[in-house]
Amino acid sequence: MIIRSTEFIKSAVRPADYPPVQLPEIAFAGRSNVGKSSLINVLVNRKALVRTSSTPGRTQLLNFFTINDTFTLVDLPGYGFAQVPLEVRRQWGPMVRTYLEQRPNLQAVVVLFDLRRVPREEDLQLLDWLEEFAIPTIPVITKIDKVGRSRRAAQLKPIFEATGLPADAFTMFSAVTREGRDEIWERLEAAMAVERTAV
Numbered sequence: 001m002i003i004r005s006t007e008f009i010k011s012a013v014r015p016a017d018y019p020p021v022q023l024p025e026i027a028f029a030g031r032s033n034v035g036k037s038s039l040i041n042v043l044v045n046r047k048a049l050v051r052t053s054s055t056p057g058r059t060q061l062l063n064f065f066t067i068n069d070t071f072t073l074v075d076l077p078g079y080g081f082a083q084v085p086l087e088v089r090r091q092w093g094p095m096v097r098t099y100l101e102q103r104p105n106l107q108a109v110v111v112l113f114d115l116r117r118v119p120r121e122e123d124l125q126l127l128d129w130l131e132e133f134a135i136p137t138i139p140v141i142t143k144i145d146k147v148g149r150s151r152r153a154a155q156l157k158p159i160f161e162a163t164g165l166p167a168d169a170f171t172m173f174s175a176v177t178r179e180g181r182d183e184i185w186e187r188l189e190a191a192m193a194v195e196r197t198a199v
Contacts, residue, residue, distance in 0.1 A: 011061040030112030032078030035142040038175035108136040108191035119162040145174040
């Protein structure tokens with residue numbers, strides 16, 4: 001996809017604050033240190049559409065962006081960040097679950113997994129919600145440049161086992177080499193095309 005324009009719309013916490021339901025939406029979710037901001041910036045060819053700071057306060061809202069005036073990209077708050085106050089961490093579940101359940105124009109969620117980490121409870125809970133609400137899931141494994149090719153299979157096995165997803169469901173991605181960018185776009189466009197014909 002050729003990116004002609006990107007624009008920040010607004011941040012929100014609850015449905016009353018979401019933008020109007022107009023354009024198809026694709027959401028991105030993952031742990032706070034999984035490389036979500038870097039992936040989004042690579043996808044849209046911007047250096048800082050989404051801030052890559054680790055400051056926890058910046059990641060605790062749902063952030064909406066329009067891309068090419070044709071669809072909305074939603075950066076969901078990261079989870080599992082140890083330095084975030086407990087009360088803020090407790091709010092993540094209800095905030096994200098409400099969004100997934102009540103956003104009729106949500107067409108797919110890109111779920112990120114760090115190649116070097118075994119999925120934990122929050123990761124699996126998110127996958128369960130996506131299955132519950134029948135939301136198409138696009139799983140992506142990030143930071144593949146951090147692990148040599150000879151060691152990747154050993155790192156991938158526990159991710160496949162924990163999620164229960166087949167190997168071909170995943171896209172391998174590196175923000176450094178941009179490997180996987182085109183494949184992710186292909187999956188996003190396919191997801192949006194299916195939903196558009198169903199509306």
